[in-house]
Amino acid sequence: MRQEHFVARHEYEWREFERWLEHRSASARHARSHRREWNGLSDDQLPERHRRLCQQLALARRRGYSAVVTDRLQQLMQRGHSVLYRTKPVHWRRAIEFLLAGFPRLVRAERHCMLAAALLFVLPLASIFVAIQIKPDLAAGLFDVQSLARFEQMYDPAGKSDLGRTDEDDLQMFAHYIGNNVGIGFQTFASGLVAGLGTVFVLIFNGVMIGGVAGHLQAVGHGDPFWRFVAGHSAPELTAIVIAGGAGLRLGLSLIAPGQRRRIDSLIHGGRRGAKICIGVFAMLVFAAFVEAFWSSIAGVPAPVKYAVGAALWVLVGLWLLRGGRNAAYRDDEDAA
Amino acid sequence: MLDTYRQVVTPEGVALHLRAAGPVPRALAWLLDLALRAVIYAALFRALVGLFGEAGYAVLALVVFVMTWFYQVLFEVLMQGRTPGKWALGLRVVAADGAPVGWMASFTRNLLRVVDALPVGYAVGLVACLFDPWGRRLGDMVAGTLVVHAPRHTPQTAAAVVPPLAPSSPLLPHEQAAMVAFAERAPRLTLARQIELAELTEPLTRSRGEQAVDRVYGIANWLLGRR
Numbered sequence: 001m002r003q004e005h006f007v008a009r010h011e012y013e014w015r016e017f018e019r020w021l022e023h024r025s026a027s028a029r030h031a032r033s034h035r036r037e038w039n040g041l042s043d044d045q046l047p048e049r050h051r052r053l054c055q056q057l058a059l060a061r062r063r064g065y066s067a068v069v070t071d072r073l074q075q076l077m078q079r080g081h082s083v084l085y086r087t088k089p090v091h092w093r094r095a096i097e098f099l100l101a102g103f104p105r106l107v108r109a110e111r112h113c114m115l116a117a118a119l120l121f122v123l124p125l126a127s128i129f130v131a132i133q134i135k136p137d138l139a140a141g142l143f144d145v146q147s148l149a150r151f152e153q154m155y156d157p158a159g160k161s162d163l164g165r166t167d168e169d170d171l172q173m174f175a176h177y178i179g180n181n182v183g184i185g186f187q188t189f190a191s192g193l194v195a196g197l198g199t200v201f202v203l204i205f206n207g208v209m210i211g212g213v214a215g216h217l218q219a220v221g222h223g224d225p226f227w228r229f230v231a232g233h234s235a236p237e238l239t240a241i242v243i244a245g246g247a248g249l250r251l252g253l254s255l256i257a258p259g260q261r262r263r264i265d266s267l268i269h270g271g272r273r274g275a276k277i278c279i280g281v282f283a284m285l286v287f288a289a290f291v292e293a294f295w296s297s298i299a300g301v302p303a304p305v306k307y308a309v310g311a312a313l314w315v316l317v318g319l320w321l322l323r324g325g326r327n328a329a330y331r332d333d334e335d336a337a
Numbered sequence: 338m339l340d341t342y343r344q345v346v347t348p349e350g351v352a353l354h355l356r357a358a359g360p361v362p363r364a365l366a367w368l369l370d371l372a373l374r375a376v377i378y379a380a381l382f383r384a385l386v387g388l389f390g391e392a393g394y395a396v397l398a399l400v401v402f403v404m405t406w407f408y409q410v411l412f413e414v415l416m417q418g419r420t421p422g423k424w425a426l427g428l429r430v431v432a433a434d435g436a437p438v439g440w441m442a443s444f445t446r447n448l449l450r451v452v453d454a455l456p457v458g459y460a461v462g463l464v465a466c467l468f469d470p471w472g473r474r475l476g477d478m479v480a481g482t483l484v485v486h487a488p489r490h491t492p493q494t495a496a497a498v499v500p501p502l503a504p505s506s507p508l509l510p511h512e513q514a515a516m517v518a519f520a521e522r523a524p525r526l527t528l529a530r531q532i533e534l535a536e537l538t539e540p541l542t543r544s545r546g547e548q549a550v551d552r553v554y555g556i557a558n559w560l561l562g563r564r
Contacts, residue, residue, distance in 0.1 A: 002560075002561060002562020003517070003560075003561045003562055004561045004562040004563055005562050050349070051349055054347070054349035054350065054351045055349075057351050058350065058351050064510050064511075064513065064514050066496075066514065066517040066518055066521055066561075067518065067521065068494070068495050068496075068521055074354065075488065077347075077351060077353075078353055078354075078435070078488065081347055081353060081435055081436065082417075082431075082435070082436055082437050085434065085435075085436035085437075086436060086437045086439075087432075087436070087437070087438075087439030087440070087441075087442075088439075090440055169391060169392070169395070171392060171395035171396075172391065172392075172394055172395035172398065174395070174399075175394075175395045175396070175397075175398030175399045175402065176398060178399070178402055179398060179399075179401065179402040179405075182402070182406065183405075186406070186448055186451060187451050189448070190448055190449050190450075190451035190452050191451060191452060191455075193449060193452040193475055193479070194452060194455070198452070251479075264478060267478060267479050268478070268479060268480075268481050270479075271445050271449070271479030271480060272441065272445065272479075272480075272481075274445075275441060275444055275445035275448055275480075276441065278444075278448060279444070
C-alpha cells in the first residue's frame, strides 16, 4: 500500500489516540472526575488501540515509509507505552500494610545478614564499654579532650533540666536527630554496595563510638542521666541501624555471591529489597527521633518510668519484627508494595 | 547505529528508541540542581530564620533533610523523570524497559548516590558510567533505570504536493526511501543545496538545475501514491 493511502486510512485513529493522550493521560484522578465530559476514545479501548498502533508502526517500518509517518507513529507509541506501563500509584492502605507486615517479613527473610550485622555492631560496642570500665584512660584514645568535656557536660547529674543537650529547643533537636540518624542509616545500607565493606566499617565504627561514649560516661559517674536519656529511643534507633546494616550486607553479598542469577540481576533484586527495607528503616528512625526529641530529654520523669517505657519499646519492636505479617494473606506478597 | 542508541523491544514487539545520556550532560544537570537547591536554601534561610528565629532554624533543618534525600525522588516521579536540572538539559530518567520510573526505583537510585559519590566528586559513578554500555552509574544498575535524552519533537513536514511523475526506470526500496526523504527535507535546505542534491539523480531525471529538483519532487509524489 502506498504511504498516502496508509496515512489516509488510519489518520483518524491516530488523531483519536493522540487526543486521548493529551487530555486523559496526565492525571488519573482528573480523568476519573471528568469522565462524563469526555467523548473521545474510552479508557478501556486504549490497550487495544495501542497494540494496533504498534502493528501499524511495524508495518510502516517494514514497508519503508518515510520519516514523516514512522517518526510520528514512533512518538505516539512511546507516549502510549509510558502510559500503559507506568508503575502503580502508592496507596496509604498498602503503605501501612507494608510497615506492619511486609517490612518484618523482609527483615526475617534476611535473618542471617541481620544477625551478622547485629554482631558486627554489638560486639565492638560491648567490648569497648567493658574495656573502658576496666581501664578508663582508653576513652582519651577514642575522643579528644573537648568532646569528652562536652559529653560530660551534656549528661552532668548536677546539670540543667534537659537531658542530653545544651539549650536548643525540642523541634530543633528533632530536626538534628532525624537528619543525622537517617543519614547514618541510609549510608550504612548504601555503602554495602562496596562488596559489603562499607557497611562493615560503618557498623563497627558506630559500635565503637556509642560504646565509647557510654563506657566513658559510666566510668566517670555520669551514667544515670545518660541511661535515662537513651532508654526510650534505644530500641527503634539501634535496631534500625542494625537492620540497615543487614540490608547493606545483603546488597554486598548479591555483588560478590550472586548465586544462580546474573550478577546484574542479583544486584537489581538485592537493591530492590534493600531499598524497601530502607523505607522501613526510615520510618523507624523518624519514630526514634520523635521519642528522642520529645520524650527522652524530659528530666522530670523518674528513672523507673523511663526504663519501663524503654523496655516496653524494646518488647514492641521485637514483637513487631518477629511476629509481623505471619498471617497467610501476605505470604505471596514478597515483591509487591 | 550510534553507540549510545539503545533499542528496547516492548511487549507489543516494536522497538522503543532510547538515547542513553553520557556523564557530561548528567553532571551538568546535577550541578544545575545543586545550584537550584542552594538558591532555595538561601531564600528559606532568609525567610524562616529572619521571621521565626530559633524555630526557623529547626524548620530549615527539616527542609534541608527532606531536600537532601527526596528532592530528586519527588521530581523524578512526579515530573515524568525530570528534575529541573534534567529538564534544562533535556534528560529524563526512565525504567530500563522505557516505562516511567516508579517510586521504588527512583528512591533506590537516589539512595545509592551515597556510593556513586565515593570517594570524591562522583568518581565511582563516573567510572561505572564509562564502562557501562548504557552509561549507567551503580545506582541506575541496581534500580534498573536509565537516563535518556528526551526525544525532541522535531516538526516533520510532509512533502509538497506537485503533479506526480513516474520514474523512467524501477527504483530499489532504498532509492525510493531516499527520494521521499529528499522531498520531505528539502524545504529546509537552501536552493543551491537542493539543486546540488537533486543533480545527483541526473541519470534518472535527465535534467539539471531547478528542473531536477522539480522532477525529484514529482517522483517522490508518485512514490507516495498521490495519483
